Amino acid sequence: MKLTLTTSGLLDPRQLSAWSAQRRRAIHAAVAKGMTSGGREVREAARSAMKNAFQVRRASFVASMSVKVFDRKPDRLPALWVGSRIPWLGIHTQGGTVSGNLLIPLLPGRIGPKRFRQVIDGLMRSGNAFFVEKNGRVLLMAENLQENAAQLARFKRAERERHGVKRLQRGQEIPIAVLVRRVDLKRRFDLAAGVQGALPKLAAAIRHELDRL
Template sequence: MNLQFTASGLLDANGFRAWHDSTWRTLRGQVASAMRKVGDQMEDRVRAEMRTSFGSAKPAFLRSMRAKLYNAKMDRFPALHIGSKIPWLGIHEQGGVIQGRMLIPLLPQHRRIGPKAFKRVIRDLLDSGNAYFIKKDGRAILMAENLSANSRTLTRFRRAERERTALKRLPRRHEIPIAVLVRRVTLRRRFDLRHIVARELPRLTASIENDYVKIYVP
């Protein structure tokens, strides 16, 4: 007696492959959709924490923190990345010590100056010959005189000096402190990105599981 067996459905190699590929595409789509949706929410929460941790953070600084979905390789599950391209943000997340000869601008917190603008100030003062150090309380202070030639360069620092001295108008050649020279700066931990993201992971897991149940559980 001759017996003939015919494979069909998932027992058929081609049928199983088609089912596998279809299921894989569906699962990838669900995971990517959940990551994209929850990633936007995580991005908002991380930016809110940055705003609190860094005080008067500029909008461009907050926008640097982004949620990015990597979903190009079809043979792998999607990946969600939360991070910023700003290189110095990491030390504020972990804390640490910076060593070297550094100039710290002597401005009140509400009159901050960016690194590029501060470099221009120092360069302009040096080029004009209106920059010199004095010793005060054991610290090296970079000074500049209130000269018309550096009027624009010293705008921020003149305002800060008027606030410190309560003078409505600084006399010509009045000495204005610009920066303090330091060799070591200790930065405390101000921002815990990993903790914030980890706190939001259950939301992502629940979103993926919810989509799975809707499709695969009768």
């Protein structure tokens, strides 16, 4: 997301062009410096919004939200970019539909995509993965075999909790995931609203640098 601040006075493009080239460079540098210092408040506000919107398990997830000042074009005022390097985060800011053959893990909690791929790969390599249709749903199943104990540990625990039993039989079929064609995601992360409260501090930081000219 890019935040744009407009104001009268020095930052008015019509008045800015009236200054000398040296003065415009000084204003440009001051705005960039103010955005750099004030941008930290924007970054922290965005990270706080992430914590409120998601069940955060890893600090690296929140730390992926950052800000960057673009100030290489001398004929334009600097711009402040706010965003994350996590590619799928964007769809949660506006909602949308993901289509395709999607496997949704049948677990009460979250499993990371990397770990889930390892589970599927391990089951596929051992030949212990197959699809069945139950009640109109297509399920990926696996048998309770010792050779797949590592891959099945969390899914066996989930199956025991679903049925209220302490042990599963050897060879018992365990549901791993459900196959779906599309997933509709609602908007859950309002990034713009999350950083609104930090904008006055950002503007104040820019004004502080301009007042020093």
